[in-house]
Amino acid sequence: MIDNETVRKLRQLDLSEFVDTLEMQEMDQDTRHLPFDERLQISIDYLYQEKYNKRVSGLIKRSKFRIQDADVASIHYEKREIDRQTLQELATCNYINHRQNVIFQGFTGSGKKYLACALGKEACKQEIRTRYVRLPDLLIERDEATLKPKGVTNLIKKFSNYGLLIIDEWLLDDLLEEDLKFLFEIIERRYDSGSTIYCTQFRKSDWHQRLGGGVHADAIMDRIVHNAVWYDTGQLNMCEHHSFNQQ
Template sequence: MINDETRRKLREMNLSEVVTALELQQQELSCVTLPFDERFQRITDYLYQEKYNSKIQRLIKLSKFRLPKAEVNDIYYCERGIDRNAIQELSTGQFIHSNTNIIFQGFTGSGKTFLACAIGRQACKQQIRTRYIRLPDLLVEHDEATLIVKSNAKLLKKYSSYGVLIIDEWLFEDISEDEQHFLFELIERRHDCTSTIFCTQYRKEDWHSRLGGGVHADAIMDRIVHNAIWIEAGKVNMREYCAKHRL
């Protein structure tokens, strides 16, 4: 057994996980008789898993998901018409490595946000920096940044740095010309470097007019739709479904 002084020194060096691992081993009679090398290997495996779990939880917290507990395994498929295989493929994270965008399209209440957060959570588990934000909130940040010198450049740098960026309520509200320019700059910086997930009620043919119908709309769409996976969110109102099954 390690003595109190050794415990103190380990904790002082921010190695409290080592103390926990040793104490867990001491509680297992089968570990006491193991060779030192094997015991040390088990401690190393324990510490690695603890550090990994801690990092994943930190990434999930920093992602600011609207639904932080959304899991791919909890996605409801029955009667929705969602392609289960497509969702499972997205959960592998391959789309991130190919810098592919994802577009979840469907009516309000169809579960777009849950799908996006579930995929985003999978990205966090693969240690990918991820961020969720509603487009109205992003544009508020942009409007505030325009009042401060160089703040808009910092905002673009911030949101272009995430490996996966989830933009919810995409094109939900009218967008000014200045906001169109901001979105173009953001999408341009992320194009072919990262992956962006869009949640929207609007079909592809409606995007151009929602983006102002001009050159900014052309440029934004050109950088999104040609390298995107489109997923229909399904035919079931998930808010209504969840409300009924919660009773």
């Protein structure tokens, strides 16, 4: 076993996991007598996995997903009439590599939020900085930022820099002109540099009017719709479905 001073140095280098695996090897009869290079390989594999798990856990925590336990493997497909193949393709996160947007469109309770959070978690697993936010909360953050010097500018920069941004309750409430200008700045900066998932009850044909019907509506739609994957979340009310199955 390595001496205490070496253990101290490894922990100071933030390599406590490396110390842990060495200690486990000493207690395991199957590994303690392996050649040095094999033991080193086992230790490095363990260290890498532990560091990766911590990074992913941190990314998931900072993403602030509304549904923390959302997971692609747990998505319900039976009697739901949703496109399984497209959803599984989205789970690979290739759409993020191609800077595509995703729009989950469906009525309240159809599972938009769950699907978005599940895809967000897959992005975190690929170490992509992700953030979930409700549009009303984003606008509240904007209002609070106006009270600080360069607050709005910094907020726009913050939400522009995520590899994946999830905006829930998109277009649920009427938007003021100042709201449209703020959203346009974020969407413009994210255009062709990051991906955004929008969760909305409204069909594409309703968007222009919901966005005010003016030049900002044209500009916002052009940057969102141009390279987007539209996904209908089906007719099954998932809230009622889960409630029924738990009875």
